[in-house]
Amino acid sequence: MDPVPTFPLLAASQLAGTLTTCPYCGVGCGVRATVRGDGQVDIAGDETHASNAGRLCVKGSALGETVDLDGRLLHPQMRARHGDALQRVSWDAALDKVALGFRSVIEQHGPDAVALYVSGQLLTEDYYIANKLMKGYIGSANIDTNSRLCMSSAVAGHKRAFGADLVPLCYEDLELADLVVLVGSNTAWCHPILFQRIARIRETRPQMKLVVIDPRRTATCELADLHLPLKAGSDVWLFNGLLSFLARHDAADGSFIEAHTNGLEAALETAEAECADLAAVAKTCKLDPQDLLTFYEWFAANEKVVTAFSQGVNQSSSGTDKVNSIINCHLLTGRIGKEGMGPFSITGQPNAMGGREVGGMANMLAAHMDLDNPRHRQTVQDFWQAPRMAQRPGLKALDLFQAIEAGQVKAVWIIATNPVVSLPDADQVQRALAKCELVVMSDIIEKTDTGAFAHVVLPALGWGEKDGTVTSSERRISRQRAFLPAPGEARADWQILCQVAQRMGYAGFDFSAAHQVFDEHARLSSFRNGDAFGQRRVFNLAGLSGLDQAAFDALQPVQWPVVATSAGEKQGTARLFADGRFAHADGKARFIATAPRAPQHAADSDYPLSLNTGRVRDQWHTMTRTGKSPKLADHVPESFVDMHPQDALLYGVREGALARVSSRWGSMVARVQHGGGIARGSIFVPIHWNGQSASDARVGALVNPVVDPVSGEPEFKHTPVLVEEFRVAWYGFVLSRGRPALDDVTHWTRIQGRRFNRYELAGRSPIADHGAWAADLLGVAIADADWLEYQDASAGIYRAVHVVDDRIEACLFLSPRPDLPSRAWLASLFVKEQLEDADRIGLLLGQPIAKGADSGPTVCSCFSVGRNTICDAARKQGLTTVAQVTACLKAGGNCGSCVPEIKKLLTEISIVEVV
Numbered sequence: 001m002d003p004v005p006t007f008p009l010l011a012a013s014q015l016a017g018t019l020t021t022c023p024y025c026g027v028g029c030g031v032r033a034t035v036r037g038d039g040q041v042d043i044a045g046d047e048t049h050a051s052n053a054g055r056l057c058v059k060g061s062a063l064g065e066t067v068d069l070d071g072r073l074l075h076p077q078m079r080a081r082h083g084d085a086l087q088r089v090s091w092d093a094a095l096d097k098v099a100l101g102f103r104s105v106i107e108q109h110g111p112d113a114v115a116l117y118v119s120g121q122l123l124t125e126d127y128y129i130a131n132k133l134m135k136g137y138i139g140s141a142n143i144d145t146n147s148r149l150c151m152s153s154a155v156a157g158h159k160r161a162f163g164a165d166l167v168p169l170c171y172e173d174l175e176l177a178d179l180v181v182l183v184g185s186n187t188a189w190c191h192p193i194l195f196q197r198i199a200r201i202r203e204t205r206p207q208m209k210l211v212v213i214d215p216r217r218t219a220t221c222e223l224a225d226l227h228l229p230l231k232a233g234s235d236v237w238l239f240n241g242l243l244s245f246l247a248r249h250d251a252a253d254g255s256f257i258e259a260h261t262n263g264l265e266a267a268l269e270t271a272e273a274e275c276a277d278l279a280a281v282a283k284t285c286k287l288d289p290q291d292l293l294t295f296y297e298w299f300a301a302n303e304k305v306v307t308a309f310s311q312g313v314n315q316s317s318s319g320t321d322k323v324n325s326i327i328n329c330h331l332l333t334g335r336i337g338k339e340g341m342g343p344f345s346i347t348g349q350p351n352a353m354g355g356r357e358v359g360g361m362a363n364m365l366a367a368h369m370d371l372d373n374p375r376h377r378q379t380v381q382d383f384w385q386a387p388r389m390a391q392r393p394g395l396k397a398l399d400l401f402q403a404i405e406a407g408q409v410k411a412v413w414i415i416a417t418n419p420v421v422s423l424p425d426a427d428q429v430q431r432a433l434a435k436c437e438l439v440v441m442s443d444i445i446e447k448t449d450t451g452a453f454a455h456v457v458l459p460a461l462g463w464g465e466k467d468g469t470v471t472s473s474e475r476r477i478s479r480q481r482a483f484l485p486a487p488g489e490a491r492a493d494w495q496i497l498c499q500v501a502q503r504m505g506y507a508g509f510d511f512s513a514a515h516q517v518f519d520e521h522a523r524l525s526s527f528r529n530g531d532a533f534g535q536r537r538v539f540n541l542a543g544l545s546g547l548d549q550a551a552f553d554a555l556q557p558v559q560w561p562v563v564a565t566s567a568g569e570k571q572g573t574a575r576l577f578a579d580g581r582f583a584h585a586d587g588k589a590r591f592i593a594t595a596p597r598a599p600q601h602a603a604d605s606d607y608p609l610s611l612n613t614g615r616v617r618d619q620w621h622t623m624t625r626t627g628k629s630p631k632l633a634d635h636v637p638e639s640f641v642d643m644h645p646q647d648a649l650l651y652g653v654r655e656g657a658l659a660r661v662s663s664r665w666g667s668m669v670a671r672v673q674h675g676g677g678i679a680r681g682s683i684f685v686p687i688h689w690n691g692q693s694a695s696d697a698r699v700g701a702l703v704n705p706v707v708d709p710v711s712g713e714p715e716f717k718h719t720p721v722l723v724e725e726f727r728v729a730w731y732g733f734v735l736s737r738g739r740p741a742l743d744d745v746t747h748w749t750r751i752q753g754r755r756f757n758r759y760e761l762a763g764r765s766p767i768a769d770h771g772a773w774a775a776d777l778l779g780v781a782i783a784d785a786d787w788l789e790y791q792d793a794s795a796g797i798y799r800a801v802h803v804v805d806d807r808i809e810a811c812l813f814l815s816p817r818p819d820l821p822s823r824a825w826l827a828s829l830f831v832k833e834q835l836e837d838a839d840r841i842g843l844l845l846g847q848p849i850a851k852g853a854d855s856g857p858t859v860c861s862c863f864s865v866g867r868n869t870i871c872d873a874a875r876k877q878g879l880t881t882v883a884q885v886t887a888c889l890k891a892g893g894n895c896g897s898c899v900p901e902i903k904k905l906l907t908e909i910s911i912v913e914v915v
Contacts, residue, residue, distance in 0.1 A: 018483035019046050021470055022060045023121065023463040024620050026347030027051055027171075027193050028472025029060055030557065033464065033483045041067050041464070041484075049557055051171060051472060057192040057895040058618055058632065058861040063463070065629035067484065073446040073459040074488025082434055086457060091489060095496075097456050098413070099503035101438040105411045106138065111388070115142035115400055115409050118360065119416035120150075120349030123468030123480060125517040126493035127351070128358040129509070130415065131366055133497055134394075135359070136386030137506045141371055141394030142409065144362040146417045147352040148397040148712055153314040154345035155356060155364075156711040157323025160592050161331070163583030164368050165356050166538055168576040169306065169342045170474045170559065175201040176340030179302040181211045181295075183235065183326065184312015184717075186218040188900050189617040191310075191346055196896040199223055209302070211295055213238070214312060215612065216684060217677030222900035228295060229679060231286040232610055233718050236318060236596035239325035240271035241281035242296055246332055248276075251300040253334030260580040260588055261331050267591035271328075274596060286679075299329070304340035311348060311614060315716040317600045319708045324592035331589055337577035346473050353471035357539060357560075358521060362394035363712075367525045368539040375535065383527045384508060396712035397423065398705055405432035413440040415493055416460065420449040421622040421690040424714040425665045426700035442493055445624045449691045449698070459490040463625075466492050468514045471560070475573075477544075478557040515552035519545060538583050543570045599718035600706045603681065607663060607720035609647065610682045613699050614716075617897055618861055619688040627693055630754040634824075634858035638749040638760050639670040639697040641723060642684040648672060651723045656818040658726040658747060658762055661685065663719050666701030669726050669747055671760075671818070683723060687716075694749040695742075728762040730796065731818045735759075735826055736810035740777045756830045758823060770798040770814065778802060778810050790844040801843045806834045811843060821846040824866055825854040859905070860891035860898040870902060874909050881906070 017034040030049020034042040041064040047054035076094035077086040105113050118130050127145075134143040155165045162168075171194060174180055180198055187195040202208050202223075212224040213235070221227040230238055246252060247268055257264055275281050278296070282289040299305055307330065313322045327343045335341040347353055359366040369376035371393055381389040395403055401419065403409045405428065412433075423429050433439050433453035441454035444462040451457055460466075464484040471477050494517055498509040511517050522541035529537045543562035547555065558572035565571050582589040603610055618632040626632045641659050653659040653672045660669050661683070670685060678684055689697035704719045728747070734740050735756050742748050742759070751758040767773045770791055775782045778800075786803040796816040802809040808829050813820050825848045829839055838849040848854055855866030870891060879885050882902050886893040892902050 018481050019048075019479070020464075020481045020483065021350070021478040022056070022063070023350050023480070023625075024059050025191055026349055026352055026473040027191050028350065028470060028474075028476055028478055029056055029193055030478065031056065031060060031063065033063070035483060040064065049478070051474070051476060051478075051557070052193045055193055055196065055895060058897055059620060059626060061862055061895065062626075062629045062631045065631060066625045067462070067464045068628070069487050070628065071445055071447065072462075072487060073443055073457060074490060075459060076489065077457040079455055081455070082453065091491075094456055094458060095499050095503055098440050099500045102138075102411050102500070103504050105438065109410060111138045111140035112142055112394070113409055114138065114140065114411045115395065115404075115413070117397065117400060117412060117414045117417065117419060118143065118145045118355070120145060120147045120352040120355055121416040122351060122355065122493055123466060123470060123514070124351060124354035124358060124521065125468040125514045126415075126497070127355045127360050128366065128517055128521045129494040129497045129511075131359050132384060132386075132508070133501050133506070135365065135390040136381060136384045137388060137501060137504075137508070139388030139390055141362050141390040141392065142400065143360070143394060144397045144400055145355055145360045146397070146419070146422060147349060147355050148361060149315070149422065149714060149716070150311055150348040151314060151345065151352045151356075152361060152711040152713045153316070153319030153708055154309075154323055155361070156320040156708075157327060158345070160320070161324055161327045161590050162577075163585075163590075164538055166576050166583060167345055167353075167473065167475055168336055169344045170574045171197065172574070173306050173340050173342065173344070174198050174308065176304060177306040178207065178304040178340070179209045179211065179298055179306075181213065181299070181305065181307040182220060183213045183307060183309040184314075185308060185310035185346060186214065186216075186220050186614065187308070187310075187346070188219040188223070189897065190348070190615050192895055192897040194346065195220065199896065199899070209298055211298065215679060215682065219617070219900035221677075222903050226291060226294060226298075228285075228287055228291060231284070232612060232682060233316060233318070233599040234285040234596070235313060235322045236325045236594050237275055237281050237284045238292075239322070239329055240275035240594060240596060241278060241292070242299060242329050243268065243271045243325070243332060244276045245278065245296045246300055246329060249300055252332050256334030256580070257332065260582070261591060262586070262588050263591035263593070264332070266593045267328050270593035270595050303335065305330075305335055306340065306342060306344055308344040308346050310346045312717060314713055316713070316718070317706050317708050317715045318597055319713050320710040321592070321594040321596075325594040328591050328594070331591055337575060337580065339575070344473075351470040353473065353475065354469065354477075357471060362396050362400075366521075367527075368537050379528050379535065380524070383524050386508070387506075396707070398425075398707055398712070398714060401429050401432045404436050407435070410436065411438035411440075412436055413442070414450055414454075415442040418448050418450045418622045418624065418690065420453070421698050421700055422687070423700055424703035424716065425705040426698055426703075427666050428705070442496060444490070447692055448622075448624060458496055459488060460496065461486055461490050461492050465490065468494075469518060469555075475559045476557050477560060477562075479555050481553070513549060515547055515549050518552060519547055522547070536583070538576060599715060601704050601718070601720050603720045607722050608681075609643075609721050609723060611661070611663065611702060611719040611721040612682060612684045612717050613687050613703060614684065616686045616688065619686070621688065622690045623688045623693055628752055630752050631861050631864070633751045633753065633758075634864070635861050636686070637751045637758070639668075639686055639689040639694060639699070640673045641670045642673050642675045642678050643723065644678050644680045644682075645674050647680055647683070647723075648674065652725050653723060658728060660724050660726045661702060661721050662724070663702040663704065663721045665704060668699055668701060669696045683721065689749070695745070695747050697749065728764050729766045730763050730814050730816055731820060732761040732812065732814035733759060733820060733823065734761065734777070734810065734812050735823070735830065736778060737830070738779065738810065741779065753827055754831060756827070758827070767814070771800070774798070774800045774812050778812065780810075788840060788844060799844060799846060801840075803835060807832070808835055813846065822854045822856065824856055824858070828853070859901050860889075862894035862898075863890040865889050865891035867905065870905055871909060874906060879906070880910065
């Protein structure tokens with residue numbers, strides 16, 4: 001393996017630690033990053049940050065493993081046309097190419113012929129400049145964001161109900177509630193710090209109830225008092241049924257409804273048309289009627305209810321209606337604007353909220369103003385002194401790439417996202433980019449699936465290098481601070497955008513530091529904001545206006561709206577709507593009639609199974625960052641197809657073997673597993689694997705391109721698919737310090753190990769000479785090497801080991817079956833400076849000689865504790881609780897993400913012992 005370059009060392013004054021914010025999910029945890037004398041980065045939670053109080057999930061804890069320069073994009077690059085190699089160029093050449101290219105297209109075809117596609121990974125300052133450039137100077141609203149894929153239904157639901165995109169709660173309300181309802185959210189894996197806050201408070205408040213509403217039995221369900229495994233897509237039926245139940249059982253708050261809402265009659269009439277009969281709702285949702293009744297009764301009986309929802313609600317062709325059906329129930333009962341109650345959208349990205357503040361999507365304006373409101377357009381144009389204001393909404397994400405393929409959009413700039421992997425119908429995105437006249441990409445990674453189509457590639461700063469703000473799910477603005485120097489020629493995204501804008505001849509982009517951008521953003525939020533202007537907007541950062549560099553550097557996490565007190569302090573707002581006043585012109589909230597409807601594409605005889613996609617615990621988005629961490633690679637090392645055992649039998653696939661999953665839009669290959677949480681007729685596939693980490697595992701290629709008609713959010717949770725056997729002649733894996741030659745391997749997945757790379761392999765062609773084939777794969781001249789091998793020709797088993805100076809260099813294991821030796825034990829050999837005789841014997845036997853040497857698949861990534869270690873300790877020492885396991889092995893004692901899995905293991909052990 002090539003040595004990994006490290007950052008230059010910083011001054012001693014910088015080694016004490018920098019307070020910053022985690023770049024993963026929308027929880028917005030505070031991080032303390034310390035650069036050691038050897039250039040490595042130590043990560044800890046920020047004990048002073050209100051979101052996490054010093055705790056981090058395993059992804060946050062592993063951030064130090066992701067900030068090296070291996071694979072980084074360090075210099076601007078250009079290619080003349082698709083197919084040519086990228087060549088290093090100067091910043092001037094690259095910026096001129098982008099500016100001249102965009103200007104030429106605009107002059108010939110108009111402003112709507114260019115577009116930006118950006119990301120919730122951007123800082124608010126980056127987002128602000130991108131929107132100012134497109135909407136106020138180029139004059140087109142063709143700027144959309146990958147937040148369209150995760151949170152746009154929540155945004156649309158909030159605007160319909162409240163009059164603006166407003167999240168009324170704070171995280172503390174999850175701890176103050178008597179009933180927490182998690183809908184479409186595997187919170188234990190996707191927002192583990194929030195889940196652990198809930199778990200810890202329940203230990204002190206046993207009367208508190210937790211309900212999980214999810215088609216899958218996920219890790220989150222292990223701590224639930226009630227799991228409702230509803231039929232995928234039937235959420236509106238369930239919550240319309242709840243609305244009807246609450247109205248019929250005197251749970252409505254009549255005075256609140258009268259004083260603060262409109263539209264109840266229509267919403268209730270629509271709900272009762274199909275959902276007044278609890279038994280009928282239970283049948284539609286495929287739920288036990290008694291379980292459904294229990295949920296309805298709990299909701300009615302507990303005033304303090306928080307309903308938190310995430311992608312399972314949003315990512316649907318009826319996502320906005322799902323959001324409003326939830327909000328309707330809280331409006332009916334008046335459970336909003338007070339402690340411990342309300343609907344809570346939990347965002348998926350670190351700055352999805354910040355992007356929404358600056359109008360990051362194609363149908364929005366900055367500072368929570370509306371693009372279709374002439375007064376708002378004039379307000380923003382006057383503040384920016386913009387020459388050419390966008391007059392209508394631009395193209396949403398899927399429409400944008402369809403317009404690129406159709407030739408309507410001729411230049412696109414993609415910033416901090418990987419749409420060739422992440423968008424639905426991802427092969428269409430490939431086709432679009434291949435036809436586009438000018439594709440510009442700003443990123444931190446040199447080789448991505450999207451970068452293969454770029455004409456200009458621009459190196460951006462990454463986490464730890466860039467400086468600015470992000471906003472979490474609870475509206476808390478926190479600072480991301482730089483603690484590493486800019487590598488190579490990388491620049492901040494806002495700076496790159498400003499330099500292109502200036503080259504295009506636009507004034508208003510002469511910022512020299514991030515705090516100046518933030519100040520303009522804050523001043524716009526309060527510009528003509530108030531009843532006197534007829535534009536009372538809840539989003540207001542008046543208390544943060546005028547920050548100089550020192551004040552910006554010292555900015556503490558604060559929730560908007562922010563006002564300045566008479567003493568000059570910056571006062572945030574924990575909860576909204578305490579006064580019962582909403583953002584609609586009349587100050588009232590709206591009930592929204594939500595007629596239930598099924599997903600647009602139903603399973604049929606050709607595609608009989610329903611595909612659900614989502615995250616796994618230890619990976620993030622398309623793995624360009626988390627894929628670099630050995631700690632994060634162990635828990636779920638490769639993509640999988642989770643399906644019910646009876647479905648697997650019906651479709652002729654086996655657990656551990658490969659299967660092809662195909663839809664009308666594309667196909668992929670992954671390994672079959674039976675996780676025990678999936679209903680018949682459905683499968684689950686994770687979203688993370690891409691063309692750099694696997695040969696054929698982009699699940700986005702399968703996902704249907706249907707979107708919600710209001711929000712434009714795609715239906716990631718329901719695509720009809722077929723699962724078939726992917727027949728191969730052999731399975732195998734390689735652990736190697738180098739990179740094997742994979743050209744002749746049918747299927748592969750690359751996993752980052754500690755001091756090695758791991759490759760899971762499979763091939764369709766039989767291997768005639770295993771020794772020669774292995775030598776070619778590993779690049780070894782056997783005659784001159786310390787080469788160990790074992791072969792059982794009749795069984796088709798082959799093992800080979802390459803040793804250099806008594807240190808393992810590579811090992812290869814092949815078999816006609818997928819049940820190969822444990823990778824965990826073999827991985828431990830790569831940290832040894834010298835192999836022992838017992839190790840060599842074990843390598844040929846395919847198992848360790850010493851007992852307990854194989855820890856098994858990782859369960860606790862924080863402390864690298866495997867399944868075998870936990871199970872052995874539980875049996876030998878009689879461990880029956882997670883606390884006992886933690887006391888014995890540390891597992892579960894840090895972020896708590898593995899606690900549900902440990903509980904499940906202990907339950908399985910107790911059942912086996914009873915039997």
